[in-house]
Amino acid sequence: MQTEFIRCPICRNKTRVQIRDDTELKNFPLFCPKCRQVTLINITQFKITVIKEADA
Structure with a gap:
């Protein structure tokens, strides 16, 4: 199985989710x-x- 981290669609940095x-x-x-x-x-x-950018 290949795994990789999801990258943020805004800043392109790695997130904590694999x-x-x-x-x-x-x-x-x-x-x-x-x-x-x-x-x-x-x-x-x-x-x-990307569906939409939600306000945090």
Whole structure:
């Protein structure tokens, strides 16, 4: 199984969340510890789609 950290879609830094190649997320609130923003994302097979930027 291949794993990798999710990168923030705003600042492109690593977050604290790891995903595997079979992971699917829908409407996931991703928090970035560096830019301190929350972004709603969908993930399927390492492809990240930003839904909208939520106000934190």
